[in-house]
Amino acid sequence: MLENFSFRTIVEYLPLFGQGLVTTVWLSAISFVGALLVGIALCAMNLQRGWLFRAPAKAYIDAVRATPLLAQLYFLYFGLPRLGFVLPELVVGILALSLNSGAYIAEIIRAGILSIPRGQVEASVASGMTYTQRMRLVVLPQAFKVTIPPLLGQAIVLVKDSALLSLISVAELTRAGQLLASDRFMPAEGFLTIAAFYLLLYYGLKALAGLSGRWLGTAGART
């Protein structure tokens, strides 16, 4: 049983957990921005008519979705030095998270754009709008509303996925738990504490997703 559970050790290690938490938050934030950029680029390629841009985008999205993030992370971690790029673990991790989440975000944005009824597009064509005007004034503002909740869902996934970076020794939250587990042989204290911190982030983002749904009126948009 856990009769030796030591809150004192947790308090002692609290600065380490705090640092880990902060690192997890900012590296997830950077990765999310990176993923948005990757996702927008992929989606733009995927919506082209010609296969020249579409085929590589589709292949990339399928390849990412059909393989585990951990294998992708190791691919970059062990593979980049081979190509002459010796980067810090943290950078490799952010790169892996951005490239991975980007594929999912591309699909989320695409679904948002395709959710706009055809009639709207036809009406704007009939009003003599150019492609750019149509996208900027009609399609994207509406698609934006639809994509925010699933994007926040992807942000939750990304924060949880960032735990895998501990396996290439990035000093984030899970790594802090591992250190406590291995230094003091206290896995219960280490891993239960970080689980609590992750839950904090999860409930925070979940509440944000709920609020954004209400602000944007996505819940009532169908009726």
Place this chain on the structure above:
Amino acid sequence: MMWQQFVSLAGSYPLALRGLGMTVVLSLISLVLGTLLGFGLGILRTGGSRLLSSVIGAWVDLIRGTPFLVQIFLIFFILPEFGIELDAFTAGVIALTNLAACFICEIVAAGIRSVPSGQVEAALASGLSRWQRMRQVVLPQAMRIVLPPLVGQYVLLIKDSSVVSAIGLTDLTRVGWLVVQRVPNGLLVFFLVGVGYFIVCYPLIMLARRLERRMGAAHGEVQL
């Protein structure tokens, strides 16, 4: 140099096959157990008892709110403190089954809620028992909503099984990690690992897409 690497890689293909086999077996066992448990939990979640429903909901939130890696560490390193010694495989099966059950529970619950209440009332009026109602009226209609995300969930499960390599189980990802220590060509080794996962996952992704299209069409017909 290059040639030596190829020879060395070719030499480790039995290891790679064993790793792929481990990934498939681990995923398959967890998939079957997780589906059964997930359907059970999903039915209980919508079954009327508010207490039971919120207990299940809270558990699902705990599992959805924490990284899978942390869950594996908790199971592998903390259960022994309660006198339950686990090997990596059993710990992996428990962790994956639990994860799958939680996600499938929510998928099934959403499917059941999507069945119009008139259907349940009609079944009640026809004198069907609770079990008959579920099995003959509600679940067959719910399956339309459940099936596409269920298959998608299986893909996630197979991919998540790679995380079990962190506690030393020799699955496909772990094999890649072992081989790359001897053959220092990370690009090639993990490209091949990726191909292994792709072969298993991609057909399922295609299946999920097809189901989505077909079920969507079927649903449209009913609504017309």
